[in-house]
Amino acid sequence: MIKDPDQFNQNTETDEEAPYFIENFDIQKELDKYKYVKQSRNLAYQYLSENKLIIDQRYDLKKQTNDYNASYKCKAYDNKSHQDVFIYYYITFAQYDIYYLKQILKAIEIQKFLNHENIEKIYNFDIISYPEINKMYVVSDFMQTNLSFITQSQQQLTDEHIQFFMYQILRALHYIHSAKIVFGFLLPRFIQINSDCSIKISEFTSCVGNQNQKIRSYIHKNYYMSPEYIVEKIITEKSDIWSAGCIFAELINRVKLFSGHDDFTAITQILQFCGEQNEEDLKFYKQINREKLSTLMPKEEQISLQVRFPNANPLALDLLGKMLTFNLEKRFNALECLQHEYLADLYDPQSELICDQEFDWSFLDQQLTKEEIIMRLYKNQLFFQQN
Template sequence: MINNPDQFNQNIETNEEAPYFIENFDKQLELYKFKNVKQSRNITYQYFKRSKLIIDQRYVLKEEISYSSYEYKCKAYDNKSHQDVQINYYFFYSQYQLKEILKAIEIQKFLNHENIEKIYNFNFTSYPEINEMYVVSDFMQTSLNYIIQSEQQLTEDHIKYFMYQILRALHYIHSAKIVFVQLEPKLIKINSDCSIKISDFIWCIGNQNQEIETNYVNQYYYMSPEYIVEQMGTEKSDIWSAGCIFAELISRRKLFTGYEYPQAITQILKFCGKQNEEDLKYYKIINRERLLKSMPKEKQISSLQAYFPNANPLALDLLGKMLTFNLDKRFNALECLQHEYLADLYDPQEEFTCDQEFDWSFLDQKLTEKEIIMRLYKNQLFFQEN
């Protein structure tokens, strides 16, 4: 951590000692650019509630949003853009965390959609060890999780508008060959005008079923069966997650509450009913056999109307298409948008896809920690130059 920011800046300006980690970075970034990045920061200590943060003076911290051992979120005012922003202050403990932050920044820099959180800036704040940084993004007033758990009345129009925005964001994300993987209400930010933005792209994978890190998954409430059983994430997996959120908006309670694998898959099988071998063709033989043994005898335990007795029949029809066990039969995002339930909101002229696919090749290169840091510095330059 920087113990004396003034002395740090002075050393850079006088070039008394070039940062040690530049020497072995294969000259990927000229030292003068690195200096310019450092010189452009008017960093200062800001004491806020329980934390001492190192933040650019342009940001005035206003309100704590959340706090954990590795991340601090707060609301701030940007004196340059004259708007409220959210600052996510990260504390790193491993190369894995650095890589996940890099992935999220690369993805959110690439995507451009009104229902997706936008990143405006980020900076490293520790030296010589790279173990702290902050990211500046859109400020949203609350999360969908808070709304669901509150006593706020949700009308049919509310639910319909929320789902429309979630699905159009997923349609755009999937067109870039990105799978969100762990979509849940707390990652869907919302303002008082009911506009939403999907945030936190740390868990994303490519559509070619890249390896998913599962060590940090501690709940399965919104996970698709293929993810739970096979750690397989596809675009249709996001639709399952969106379906779970849809059901929660209707009933104001979680549809599935299994905290661990056995309970989670048992609840899903009970909800979906008996499946045949064709429905399980994407599962490995050993897992297929286990699932068949666990199947309920009935084709479906009860109708969706029994689960949600007061729900709109059209809403339940769409929900059923989203929560289909068979991947081939489950709707994709565009099919959901075109469903009759969303007919009064969906306009093909207003929907658009990403004009190119996201390049995942940097994740296949087995980057070293220094290479990850260099890519982060390049991204830092991008935000400061734009």
């Protein structure tokens, strides 16, 4: 069992819940002009620290947490379901370009589509709109902390902890990939965790279809990015396995495996880790990039995983090597990882879910205007109100 997450939470907040106050606020007449908003809500102001937010009174805002994408992310209590939830609060559409709005829409559509115990579930989506102010929020599973805080803490992790974490991450990826979705940029902070060691993957804004697609990254660190993304800006499901492998190594050693702040440093460190690559291993790269990679090949002998991680389970290192293989064709996929001997005590082929249909990406292929994207967001709002 993991200890109380507040003991190793690395943010600077106190454990005291932020005070909040409610004052009555009626904007239903303003909301009626939006044809996709059909059901009345009991909206009110609430204070989160010093921030004044409009939200349905069924939610009591409690404590703000860190999030890089939402304007605010906070713990809240749902008076209707009688459970804690997370609320991601986004302020003003005007602040976002059309790409960012599309990312929010994509994440909502994907999480609405997926249904797996190791994937964050959305319970509600609401848009608060009236003249000159536009706000929206997403309500999802509450989880006590994330894997980034775990790896940076003094919390002791046994091989059984690591084994269980990786099993859940890989079974979630296997399910996601079966829907023809590539997660994109899997980071430790996107892996939410509770004290019983249960895991849920969150943050689906960087997902792409299961094909060689170029995407724009809002993540400025290269620590978990695959070599094919760093060099060619290409993402496949094998790129997710690379990212999961980097997280695996970090769980074992409690430090980031790679620390490159730029593409050159990142790919140099990766080549030093993976060792010299032959022409077959580089065939996925453009000729000009193959030539550049050839000049970066390490001269010294590759350091074995046993030397890098002397206290690790040999089976864990064998799986790690299969996940952090430079050659895309030789790198394991999620199912092969699950079937590895390291996870034999946990893997049950009869219990592993796959998605019964592929996610429909067609709406992202359309040249939508900002107004059309916003109207699609309103349709999602109506979906959650009716369900």
